[in-house]
Amino acid sequence: MDFNTLLQRAQNLTNEAKAEYELPQVERTLQQVLQATTQLHSRVTQSSNKDIQAHILLGSKGIDLPKLTQKLEALNARKTFEPVDAVGSDVSDVCTFLKNERENAILSVIEDTNKNISETVSKQKWANLNSTWNEEKTRLLDALIGPSQNFIDLQRLPEHITLDPNLPPSSCLSQMELVYAQELHHYNELLLKGAHRPNLVQKFALLSSSFGDDRLTDMWLTLASVTQVNEPIHTDPIKIRQQRPEFIINAKSYLERRYKLYMCTLVGAAHSSNSYQLVRAYVTNRFSAQHTIGLVDTLDNKPLWPMVYYAMRCGAAATAVEFLHEAGSSYEDFAQVIADRNAGAVNSRTETQLKLQYANKIKNSTDAYKKAVYCFILGCDPNESHGEVAKTIDDYLWIKLAMLRPGDAGGYGRLQSEILEKYGEKHFHASNQTDVYFKTLVLVGLFEAAIEFLARSGHRVHGVHMAIALHEVGVLGGARSVSQPLLSIDIADPQPLRRLNLTRLVRLYAKHFERTDTTEVLNYYFALRNLRDPKGRNMFLTCVCDLVVCSGVLDTSIFDLIFGQRMTDMDKAVPGGVFRQFDCPEFDTNTMASLVAEELVARGSFEMAVRLYELAGNYNLSLKHFNILLAQVVQFSPQEGSQRARLRDEANRFSRLLAALRIEVEPKIRGSFELLQLLLVFFDLHHEGKLAQAVEQLQHTKLMPNTTDDVDGCLTNIKKLSGEVIKVIPDVMVAAMDITLTQYNRLKTRMCTSDQLQFHKLLVRAKALSNLAASMPFRMPYETNKRLMQLELMMN
Known part of the structure; x- marks a missing residue:
């Protein structure tokens, strides 16, 4: 067939199509067709595979993507939370006005909430950063007291040591330190009894003669002789030292x-x-x-x-x-x-x-x-x-x-500056003549600098007791804040007097025997009873609180030692703690335990606070914070040695005390505790695979419905719950739905016609749980709603 014949047939087909379908005639030359093909190819090759797939997918569903893109571009891109414009001059349009006012009120609440959240997060961030830096600063200042000689020998191999767990910890105090501690303990006893207390500087000076060191005895006698005052100093010792003759x-x-x-x-x-x-x-x-x-x-x-x-x-x-x-x-x-x-x-x-x-x-x-x-x-x-x-x-x-x-304060100050600043340690060869330089500083009234030098030169044990003794007689110039360095200069003080941070010195000394000699360490911390931290808290309280916090949640022996043992469900007396010896109008054991518990709550140590509140006799706060702890772990799987296992034992103990009427708590707190204990058993059964018993246990709580008719009653019960129990409800709902699905799958595998009624009950229970989740008076977590939907869909 030649080309002319082919061309003629093509024209005939074109005419027939035009006559039958009345389609618009398109005439393109070969060059135009080639150009259009090239453009189409370039657009396809330039587009990504995802775009092409999107075109194909949406086109198969009847969606015109180019037209949809034009509509999206034509939409108003106004900000979501932009305030609604006020109504114009048409004051009769009340509905529009009220709608705008309502929307503006909602938007203002959202904006204020976002602003408050941002400010709160910022404050917490800076507070945490400030606390971290203060701890680091304290650690660095403590490290500057003196070089440590306890270097780690990396060449030594580890040695296996077998310790008898029944043996009490050995004392870390040397014989000299123990003698000092006993004398301080005797002094505190006289002080707490209200008897005439002796001059502690004189007592320590007499005690030093038993150590067999003539230089040490001479230093104590020098200090005792110079610091004898006719009347106790009740004002700032630094301010009046150079005026007193x-x-x-x-x-x-x-x-x-x-x-x-x-x-x-x-x-x-x-x-x-x-x-x-x-x-x-x-x-x-x-x-x-x-x-x-x-x-x-x-x-x-x-x-x-x-x-x-x-x-x-x-x-x-x-x-x-x-x-x-x-x-x-x-x-x-x-x-x-x-x-x-x-x-x-x-x-x-x-x-x-x-x-x-x-x-x-x-x-x-x-x-x-x-x-x-x-x-x-x-x-x-x-x-x-x-x-x-x-x-x-x-x-x-x-x-x-x-x-x-x-009254020659100027001449006295010049003499002090001459000794301390002009000559100093180098002139006196203080490293080799510690006693000479110490006595020189004491004789010119530089007690704080003398004690700091003594503590820094390897005689901290004597420096600590000198500082405590001078503080008791009102002669020691204390630091303005307990967070300051060991020796500091205040620009408002007469030159060249210094201030000594007694709190830092005592805590550094007592730190190494806190765990082994707790009774003795309390006597040293009692010397800080008249000092306050930057937050206004008593330093005795703060030190005891830190001691308890650092003991750890697994070691409860420190609680029993300091505050005494907790009561049991048996009618028998329990021994008191060593803190009983500090009972006085200012310090009571129960009050002290409550104050320490409050500090522990502020630090987030609820588990230790529960014990202290109970030791203080405040069972309402003890059980309340225990409920908060239990609500955080009740849904976890039971594991021996975990926090949940410890709290489970504590819950059983509280149950026995409540049953034996040994303690009394508010009905609402007790109701929350009993409900959490039921949920604790429920989750134990759930994790053990005892589904029927778990469902029966859950029915006792009256929180989860079996039918749609039970939803309203369960909602009423949930609205009466406390905050700590409400936090557990989402996990309870997921566990209940999971049990329902498991039972449904087990019935499905048996394929028995007699189980149709049970199938229906399970489907109704799942529907009731979904309705309850949708009707909750509080916002459910997204993951909970998602999980509930997934479990329900698996049953259809």
């Missing part, structure tokens, strides 16, 4: 007594009762003919001013006056000034004349002792070191203290 007088008297003992050991104890003979013998022994060069005045062929100086140095001012009287009338004025000073009087006119005499003649004298006596009696040249006379640090401190006048 007792510390200067006590330090000066202590140095004088020590030097008198030194003089007696040098010349013999026979002269100890007669200061006049003691000083003359000491000067005779010390000053030979060659040592008197430069000394200007004499008395009975002995240098006068050394005798006056050493008489004053050993605290015998009357003996010094007697020497001056024997020397002649030219020394009467100076003798009178010494006598007046010793009596507490001041003769300004005579002192002014003597100061002029010192400036004109004596200042350039070759007699170093005469210059020193004039200086500390008249207060001349306060910056003079008197190196020819003051050979030791004790001599130097005595001269500086003797030059101070009552």
Whole structure:
């Protein structure tokens, strides 16, 4: 067939189609057909496979995707929660106005809720971050107290040690620490009984003599001598320390007594009762003919001013006056000034004349002792070191203290700054002479810096008890906040005084024997009873609470030891805890247990709080928080050793106490507990596969319907439930539907015609559960609704 014949037949077919169907005629050249084919191919190849599949899928269902896309693009893209525009001038359209107002109210509630949720989340986030940083800061500050020498030896292989679980834990206290702890325990007993309490500094000082360390005994005696005050200090010790003359007088008297003992050991104890003979013998022994060069005045062929100086140095001012009287009338004025000073009087006119005499003649004298006596009696040249006379640090401190006048806070502060900041530990070689530097700090009134140095230099056990003793007598300058470092500077305090964080020092010391010597550690924490944390809580409470929290939920021995054992369902007495010894108007065991329980609730430790509330006799709060705990685990599968297993045992125990009428609780709390206990048994049976018994147990709760007629009654019962029980309802519904499906599948496998009635009952129960889920007065979780629908569909 040639091409012409083919063309003619094509034209005939076109004419026939036009005549029969009246279709519009389309005329395209081959080039146009090729172009259209190319465009269609390019569009298909550029589109993804998913788009092509979507076109095919929707096209097979009769959906025109391009037209649908145009409709979607034409939709108004207004924000979902944008406020509705107010009604125009047509005030008669009340329905539209009320509709807009209602929608705007709903939108405003949604917006406020979202805003509040965002703010709450932000606050909780920053609070958690702040708490984390505070804990890290505390850990770092504790680590800066001193380098740890307990390095881990990675080369050693693990050793197998067999311990007898019945043996009590051995004490971590050394013999010295145990003696300190017993003395503190005895002091606390006297304090709690209201008896006259002794000076704890003096008690510890006497106790230190039994340790066989002369340097330690000397340090305690120095501290006890300097801190003797006539009246207890009830105000801030740091604010008034430099204004009170007792510390200067006590330090000066202590140095004088020590030097008198030194003089007696040098010349013999026979002269100890007669200061006049003691000083003359000491000067005779010390000053030979060659040592008197430069000394200007004499008395009975002995240098006068050394005798006056050493008489004053050993605290015998009357003996010094007697020497001056024997020397002649030219020394009467100076003798009178010494006598007046010793009596507490001041003769300004005579002192002014003597100061002029010192400036004109004596200042350039070759007699170093005469210059020193004039200086500390008249207060001349306060910056003079008197190196020819003051050979030791004790001599130097005595001269500086003797030059101070009552109320001279500026001079006292300059002396403290000189010792602490100008010279410091390096000058005194403190690492090798711990006792010397410690006593120097104490003698100039820097008690806080002295204790911190002692604790840092490997003598923390003594530093802790010194701090506690000074705190009890009201002398220790405590930190402004318990979260501050061990030693801190307050810009409002006189320079260079420091503040000591007693709480941090005691807790660092007591931390290593908290678990083994709990009774002793409570006595140390009791020393913090007058301190408060940043939240205003008593530090004794806070420390005990931390001790209980860190003990762990599985170890309940700490509860029984501190607060006593809980009652049993038997009528017998239970022993009390060691906290009974701290019962006083400020601290009662039951009150203390309640306060600790409240703190544990705030920290989320409900399981320990339940025990403490019960020990405190507050059974309502105990059972209430127990219900909250039980509601969180009641739906889990039973596993030995799990929290659910522990709570199951506790639930049985509470049931026995309630049955024996040993405790009384509110009816609503008791009803919630009994209902949760029924659900606990129900879930146990469900997980064990005992479906019939589980359904029977569930019927006792009257929460799940068997028919659609029971839905309203179950809803009424659910509305009366407490919040902790309502949280379990979704899991109960899923478990009930799962049991129904399992029973349905078992009947289906048997294929018996006699089971049709049972089939119908199961289908009705499933329908009733679905209706109950749809009628709930609270929002059901999405996963619960989804699971219920899936289980119901499996039965159809």
